[in-house]
Amino acid sequence: xxxxxxxxxxxxxxxxxxxxxxxxxxxxxxxxxxxxxxxxxxxxxxxxxxxxxxxxxxxxxxxxxxxxxxxxxxxxxxxxxxxxxxxxxxxxxxxxxxxxxxxxxxxxxxxxxxxxxxxxxxxxxxxxxxxxxxxxxxxxxxxxxxxxxxxxxxxxxxxxxxxxxxxxxxxxxxxxxxxxxxxxxxxxxxxxxxxxxxxxxxxxxxxxxxxxxxxxxxxxxxxxxx
Numbered sequence: 001x002x003x004x005x006x007x008x009x010x011x012x013x014x015x016x017x018x019x020x021x022x023x024x025x026x027x028x029x030x031x032x033x034x035x036x037x038x039x040x041x042x043x044x045x046x047x048x049x050x051x052x053x054x055x056x057x058x059x060x061x062x063x064x065x066x067x068x069x070x071x072x073x074x075x076x077x078x079x080x081x082x083x084x085x086x087x088x089x090x091x092x093x094x095x096x097x098x099x100x101x102x103x104x105x106x107x108x109x110x111x112x113x114x115x116x117x118x119x120x121x122x123x124x125x126x127x128x129x130x131x132x133x134x135x136x137x138x139x140x141x142x143x144x145x146x147x148x149x150x151x152x153x154x155x156x157x158x159x160x161x162x163x164x165x166x167x168x169x170x171x172x173x174x175x176x177x178x179x180x181x182x183x184x185x186x187x188x189x190x191x192x193x194x195x196x197x198x199x200x201x202x203x204x205x206x207x208x209x210x211x212x213x214x215x216x217x218x219x220x221x222x223x224x225x226x
Contacts, residue, residue: 002087005152010038011042014029016152021035021126027041027043028042028051035129036124038062038063039052049075059226061223062222066218075224079221083217086206088181088185089212092186096175097134099136107142110141111135114164127147138167143172144172148184155189156189156191157194161177161202181209
C-alpha cells in the first residue's frame with residue numbers, strides 16, 4: 001500500500017516538519033532561498049502561484065512534482081519529465097559504510113562541487129540542514145554522498161545521492177543509501193526516494209536493495225518570468 005502523503009510530499013513537508021525552512025503563504029510554499037528550490041501546493045489541481053509572487057524572484061528555477069496543468073501567466077515551464085517514487089519494503093540493511101563521515105556546513109563547498117559535477121537533482125547550500133548527510137572522502141576530496149531531504153508523517157526521503165565519475169563502480173552510493181535507510185528504520189521512519197524514469201540503472205540498484213516502485217509522477221522545472 002502506498003502512503004497517501006506521497007501524493008503531495010513537498011506540501012506536507014513544507015507545512016509540517018520543515019515549515020521553518022519554508023517561505024510562502026495560503027496554498028503555496030517553497031523551500032526558502034538557499035535550500036533545494038522545490039515548490040509545494042495545497043491543491044495540485046488549482047495551484048496557487050499568486051501566493052508565491054512575494055517569495056520567488058524572476059528567473060529563479062524551481063522543481064515541482066505532481067502538477068501537470070497549463071503554466072499560469074507569469075511562469076514558464078522549462079522542462080517536464082516523470083520520475084518514480086520508490087518506497088523501502090525490506091528488512092533493515094547492514095551498515096556497509098562505517099567509514100562515511102557526517103557532513104555539515106563546513107563541507108558545503110565540497111558538496112556543491114560534487115553536485116555541480118554529477119547533477120543529482122535540486123540542491124542548495126542549506127540543503128544539508130534538512131537531514132543527515134554522509135560522505136566518503138579520498139584524501140581531502142568528497143567522492144560520494146547521500147542524505148535526507150523531505151519528511152512528513154513518518155516518511156523520510158533519501159536524496160542527494162551522487163558519486164564522482166572517477167570513483168563510480170565501487171558501490172559507494174549504494175552503501176551510503178543503505179546507511180541512511182538503516183538509521184531511518186531505527187527511528188521508525190519509512191525511507192523513500194525519487195529516481196528519474198530513464199535512470200534504469202539506479203532503479204535496478206534500488207530495487208535490489210529493497211525499494212519498490214510506489215508511483216510515477218510528473219516533475220517539472222519552471223521559472224517565474226521577468
